[in-house]
Amino acid sequence: MLCDLDNVIRFYDTAPLAAREREAGLPVGLTMEVAYAPEIDLPLLLGRITPDAWVEAIAAGLSERAGRERELTRTLGRALAEAPFRADTEVVALLRRARTHVPVVLVTNATLQLDDDLALLGLTDLADAVVSSAVERVAKPDPAIYRIAAERAGVPAERCLFVDDRQENVDAATALGMTGVLYREPADLRRALGPYADEAPERQQSSICG
Structure with missing residues (x-):
């Protein structure tokens, strides 16, 4: 089983960032819109720049878009980079059960901080392997990262x-012959796993990466 991390397992609390945007008179969500534009986000996800450099790129983009001083936009970029996150306990439980039957591999567009983030979440033992875009220097939906996984x-x-929350990533997987699941809620994962979502005494071979 190959599973995405963000917006499937890990979720960010962006409420503090939204509050800062409102205080600055900016539309809520503008910082993320700038930050996740491919030209700003992809270098971070491919391990080419540091998180600090990403914050500076966000600040520059926000200053250009919103006409605000760099000190303010840097604060907003930092608020996004340092947004607290949590793991969905229901999804984690489902994946742990699935792993008693089949190998589980995390496939994520992530930064070089991923190992530290998984440790903070207490999830270093969640999967048999982790395929990170920043380490492999290739990001979803590039077919190469699916082949690696x-x-x-x-x-x-x-x-x-x-399993992924983005349609283009699911489409890329199915183009390679994988069974793809677009994730919206834990029930999607539970349905996809079927009997493998239940507790099992030992791991066995199956048709989903086993």
Whole structure:
């Protein structure tokens, strides 16, 4: 089983950032719109720049878009970079159960801080392998990252179940022959796992990356 991390397992609290945007008279969500534009976000996800450099790029983009001083936009960029996060306990439980049956591999567009983030979440033992864009220098939906993940799972792509919250990432997986699931809520994962969402005494071979 191949599973995304952000917006499936990990969720960020952006309320403090939204409050800062309102205080600055900016539209709520503008900072994220600038930050997640490919030209600003992708270098971070490919491990080419540091989080501090990402904050500076956000600040520059916000200053240009909103006409605000760099000190303010840097504060907003930092608020996004340091947004607190949590793990969805229901999803974590489902993945732990699934792992008693089949290999679980996290496939995520992430920064070089991913190992530290997983440790903070208490999830260093959640998966058999972690495929990070920043380490592999390739990001979803590039087919290469899916092939790497299938290899880490030890099975052909056709025997993999891929779960992600972005349609383009799911489409890229299904183009390689994987079974794709667009995630919106834990029930989506539970349905996809079927009997593998239940407790099992031991891991066994299956048709979803096993």
